[in-house]
Amino acid sequence: MTAATESTVNGAIGQSPKRVEDDRFIRGMGNYxxxxxxxxxxxxxxxxxxxxxxxxxxxxxxxxxxxxxxxxxxxxxxxxxxxxxxxxxxxxxxxxxxxxxxxxxxxxxxxxxxxxxxxxxxxxxxxxxxxxxxxPVIVDPKRALDADAPIIRSDLEGKTDNHIFTWESGDAEATDRVFAEADIVIKLDTLYPRIHPAPMExxxxxxxxxxxxxxxxxxxxxxxxxxxxxxxxxxxxxxxxxxxxxxxxxGGGFGNxxxxxxxxxxxxxxxxxxxxxxxxxxxxxxxxxxTGFARDYHMEGELAATKDGKMLGLRANVLADHGAFNAQAQPSKWPAGFFNIATGSYDLQAAHCKVDGVYTNKAPGGIAYRCSFRVTEAAYLIERLVDNLAHETGIDAAELRKQNFIQPEQFPYKSPMGWEYDSGDYEKAMNIALELVGYEELRKEQAEKRAKGEVMGIGFSSFTEIVGAGMSKICDIAGLAMIDSAELRIHPTGKGVLKLGVQSQGQGHETTFAQIVANELGIPYTDIAVEHGDTDHTPYGLGTYASRSTPTGGAATAIVARKLREKARQIAAHLLECAPDDLEFDSGTFTVKGSPEKSKTIQECVFGAYQSDLPDDMEKGFEDVTYYDAPEMTYPFGTYICVVDIDKGTGQVKVRKFVAVDDCGTRINPMIVDGQIHGGLTQGFGTAMMELISFDEDGNCFGGNFMDYLIPTAVESPDWTLGECTTPSPHHPFGAKGVGESPTVGSPQAFVNAVVDALHPYGITNIDMPLSSHKVWKVLRDAGVTDE
Amino acid sequence: MSDKMIVKATVNGEECEALVEPRTLLVHMIRESLHLTGTHIGCDTTSCGACTVLLDGKPVKSCTILAVQANGREIATVEGLETAAGLSVVQEGFKEEHGLHCGYCTPGMMMTVTALLEENPDPTEDEIRKAISGNLCRCTGYVNIIKAVQYAAGKKEGAAA
CATH class of the missing domain: 3.90.1170.50 (Aldehyde oxidase/xanthine dehydrogenase, a/b hammerhead)
Known part of the structure; x- marks a missing residue:
């Protein structure tokens, strides 16, 4: 990686110019x-x-x-x-x-x-x-595997059951050994329910x-x-x-x-x-x-630890409900996506997971809803287990995490299920979050409230993501390598067009990708028009999902701009009659070392590329294309802390405060990054609190309209407190990691952990999402703690 | 179906006519007869507010009103927000405060906000949240939409002073 230098050019990386695309959207001139x-x-x-x-x-x-x-x-x-x-x-x-x-x-x-x-x-x-x-109808995936279950896919020759696949990762024997030696094994049987991305369009x-x-x-x-x-x-x-x-x-995609x-x-x-x-x-x-639903993972997780809180191993068994056709969208070689990122932010000795996919009489899918291929389910499982371990051992949930985090000096870190994490500083993000939320005071307040019979909880999530697919040696879709591309053409007047293989659904690519060019070439971002979404006019790419646009298309953009910068250097050397190596480049200007009066702007070099007096060995024109195949995934991370108050009379969960500290590496446009995080957190809130597609025993769908499938409105959506941490990716051209999905991946378990933290004095160790008031009230009633 | 009817209405200040079936929803007349496609459709149950327009100055969900009910009335859509003087303060607020991502809910949201600020030029955050609760946004988490409304309210007040 070459670290992003601080450029003074208008719109360079790190600045927050307003979005270019908004000019049409606010006029009703979008074209859907x-x-x-x-x-x-x-x-x-x-x-x-x-x-x-x-x-x-x-x-x-x-x-x-x-x-x-x-x-x-x-x-x-x-x-x-x-x-x-x-x-x-x-x-x-x-x-x-x-x-x-x-x-x-x-x-x-x-x-x-x-x-x-x-x-x-x-x-x-x-x-x-x-x-x-x-x-006869099969709704329950467990029932789907019974010997007498009706065969849903009778169209498949020789099919005699409803089983789709078994996928395993990690070392089962090593994991068994670790579990045998553990003082404590935390078990969690949980359903990450079926939900839907529900973009507005x-x-x-x-x-x-x-x-x-x-x-x-x-x-x-x-x-x-x-x-x-x-x-x-x-x-x-x-x-x-x-x-x-x-x-x-x-009008919004989110995997749908x-x-x-x-x-x-x-x-x-x-x-x-x-x-x-x-x-x-x-x-x-x-x-x-x-159309493509998400999640529907029935997960049995076990976390092995010593009595003083050293986490040793993870075991996960998953029953994945794919509906009537296996129409999930994952890279071809990954039937359960990247679920084996499930060891998360922790340095475990051994881990093993097994996922079985089954058919049921429900809509087909299993798409990656604002997540990188089942990372969401994996992050949920480990973070729920860790909070339950904190309750079991009596060790503070923040301390327990710090004790077990992969340490900064361990990167690149090889996880027990085979991933090589590029970079991270988990404790740093945690400390920023603790400071922002006022953690010590909150725990004191919680103790006082508990003494008075009030119900308050604090929940954590210290997630690690794996995004940017990426890595064509292991990732393809229908045989197509998961590369992405950028084609950059600067016209004689120094203004040009960037064409992308990725496709915005609201992420703001027309602004942020122009900013990458501004950073690399020194051309103001307003002088670069970004085009995408038309296959006749853009280079090939695998598209936008799994937070891959910046890690792949963004990398391609930086690289193609650097190729053209080198061409400009040759032209500048020709124009200034010096050697290319004698030139320094800063914010769009080449200057002869030691002779600041001798310089050429990038615009002058571009114009030169279209003029007749270029040397014969130099091709005219100023354009190039790059196809980028990422060498590694990127691993954004963060710590989220949620504080809730629960009304004992109604079961209503009130999110009092939510702190989110994200580390997505270099931030191109901080305003847009914050906007992405707000949106993702709100989707995570919807997942945790209200969204559900369920079925009766005849397979009738509940949740088939916005009267039944509730997504957050402005009234119940919490306010978010954001914090920032920056650990650049060592292999991405300008250190970015991707951000769109971290908040949806990272947040649901923070809400659930907060509610379980509030209720664990009453013996509660789990409540499955969504945490509707009615569901929480029933739990309180069964524990004998509801107000009359 | 039954015979078509003529609907005459003032749309964004201009007299318009459309020939529609009596059952035609207002949103379909706006989008398909008048070709004003800035007004969007996001659900079938009057839940999302993507189709919000102003009818005689009041925000309505145009998917739940028949076109013929708009006969003789004034309709305002997103396309009418910008005037010769420039963008409306609401449009400006949404851009300045990053109050939109995909832009699909934005026109309906801005119409609701335009009506809110006419009625209540200085709304509290709670009043803003309540006013836009019939307009769903899946991208922004509403944080910056609220800031956009506050921005617009501030600009409006500044202009009035």
Whole structure:
């Protein structure tokens, strides 16, 4: 890493210029998929299964076809003829595009109706007649493994159970030995429940086939437009040079817009067959009921320790509910993502985890909701176990963590499950957090309150993330190496365009990536236009998720800018008639060493690149491209402390204070970093306190709309106190690590630990999320401590 | 469906006409007939407020009003916030205080805030939180939205003084 030098250039790294993209958003001039209106455009609506598991006897679309404006009804059988009734998932499974044999979850896609208006398409859903024979339903993943359980994936040849995979990491024998010697073993059986990213913009597509040119343009709510183009080409057999994915402004993604959904595929097929643009935009209900859910991990964790609090080993057994199709989005070689980061911030002797994936009659998914591939579940498990160990041993939760942290001199640190952490200073972040929250006073206050029968808790989370995939030797998606790219072209007047393979969904890339260029080349950030999201006009990349944009695309941007800086140096040397090595570069100007009056600005060098008097051996023009394959992951970390007061009469948990100290390495735009942390913490608060998608025994989905699936409003969202710590990544070009997901990964367990800390005097060691007032009240009542 | 009806309304200060089915929701008339796509749709249950517009100065969720109910009335959308004099103080506040990330909830949020400041030029933080509680934002955690409202309130007061 070359540390980011302090540049005085407008918008250089470390400054917080206002966001460039806001100029269109605050005027209502954003361009989201649903805003695309094309001449002759048709509208698609999807008829979905009311049953969670049922055989389809027949599908009759004749009534719908006779309804006003209806152009076509597409069934699974229609797709069979085109080889599109089933599609591969990112996890190497198959998923029904439209059901042919049976339906496997409530809300599954069965028939698509294409009509002239969206109202007509919706009307015609009433005219679809499907004859079903309901089948027994599996909702509980534990029940799914019973010998007499009905087989959900009867389409898979030879499938005789509902088991998808077993994945193990770590050394089971070494872990057993460590456990055998331990004084204390803390056990925790917990469910990280099924939740949904629920971005404010739902998923959708406008497919626009041009018969004359054979070009298929798909406007798509996509976090990974290039990968999606390749997958469309592979699955649908469309020639890739005639496929263009435009992911315009995206109204939030959080992992929800990584998979390819049946609606995208059918809208594309319909446009191809009918020859007109076809729009499909899902409703909120469709979004919550059918597109990528997250988590749903049933975890049994064990933490071995000595009686004086030395943590020795970790064991985890997970039952992962993937729904009816394994449509999770993880790198191909990682069926449980990076769950084996579960040893977290602690120096353990041994660890082992085992994850079993199963099918149930629920919506497919298991996507990485604002997290790097199951890191969230892993961080939750270890941090819950550590707080319970603190309660068991009577050692203060902060002290216990400090005793067991990986120490700064141990980096690069090899974890017992095989990861090599790049850098960290966990105690430093912890100390900043303790200071900010006023920890000693709080513990005194808690003791006084307890004496008076009041219920107050303090919860910790000292998480370590693993982000920036990255590392193509171990990470690919459908065989595509997880690289990313940047193409930089500076025009003769010194202003230019940066084109990216990553794709913003609100992160502010049009500002922050221009800042990287400003830092490296000394061109003001306002002179760099950032383009992304259009596969015809940007270099290839794997997209934005898993906090990978800055670690990969950001690195590519710095490197391509450095290549061009070297070209500029050659030009400056030519213009100043000196050797390139005699030049110093600072904030956009090359100066001859020892002769400050002899200098050339970067803009003068760029102009020189387009002039006729360049030496013959120097290529004209000023542009380059870089594809970056990260050598390692990055490991952001932090300590969060949550303080809660609980109302004994109602069970209401009031978050009094929440301190978040994040270390994401070098910060490009501190304003945007803080904004990302605010948002992620609030999502973590939603996860901990209110969000849940659940099912009754017949597989009916609860949580299929915003009346039932509660996300935080301004009224209940806490205020956040942020602190900062900076340990630059040693391998990233300017020391950044990525930040978007740390707060969602790090925060849920801090809320839960605070509530368990408040209640442990009453013998409570666990409450599963979400911590609704009703649930907490019941726990209090059962412990005999509710107010009358 | 039944015969279409003409809706005449003043939209962002201009007389507009649209031919719609009686069942057409106001948000669809605004987006599809008038092509003002700054007003967004985020749910089916009047929960999210992405579709908030002002009807005779009051914030309404345009997904829960029929277009025909707006006949003869004044509609204000995000596209009308900026005037010849420049951005509104609310727009300025959202940019200055980083009150938005993806921008999807922003137009509805800004319309609610515009109405709030008309009614209550100097709201407390609690009053702001309550006023925007019908507008969901998934990105910001509301912290900077509240600052944006305070910024706008301050600017407004400064301009009035």
């Amino acid at each position: 998929v649903d805003d695309v209106q094309l001449p002759g455009m048709l509208h698609m609506a999807i008829y979905r299964s009311p049953f969670a598991h049922a055989t389809i006897n027949s599908i009759d679309t004749s009534r719908a076809l006779a309804m006003p404006g209806v152009v076509a009804c597409i069934t699974g059988q229609d797709l069979v003829a085109h080889g599109l009734a089933w599609m591969p998932t990112l996890a190497g499974d198959t998923q029904a595009v439209l059901a042919t044999d049976k339906v496997r979850f409530q809300g599954q896609e069965v028939v698509c109706v294409i009509a002239k208006t969206s109202y007509q398409a919706e009307d015609a859903l009433e005219g679809i007649d499907v004859d079903y024979d309901p089948l 739902t998923c959708g597509a406008v497919a626009d086939y041009n018969k004359a040119t054979g070009k298929m343009t798909i406007h798509l709510t996509s976090q990974a437009p290039h990968a999606h183009r390749t997958l469309f080409a592979m699955v649908a057999g469309l020639p890739e040079q005639k496929l263009r994915i435009i992911s315009p402004d995206v 817009k990584v998979p390819i959904y049946p609606g995208y595929v059918v809208a594309t097929a319909a446009s191809l067959l009918i020859g007109k643009p076809v729009k499909w935009v899902e409703s909120r209900t469709e979004n919550l009921m059918s």
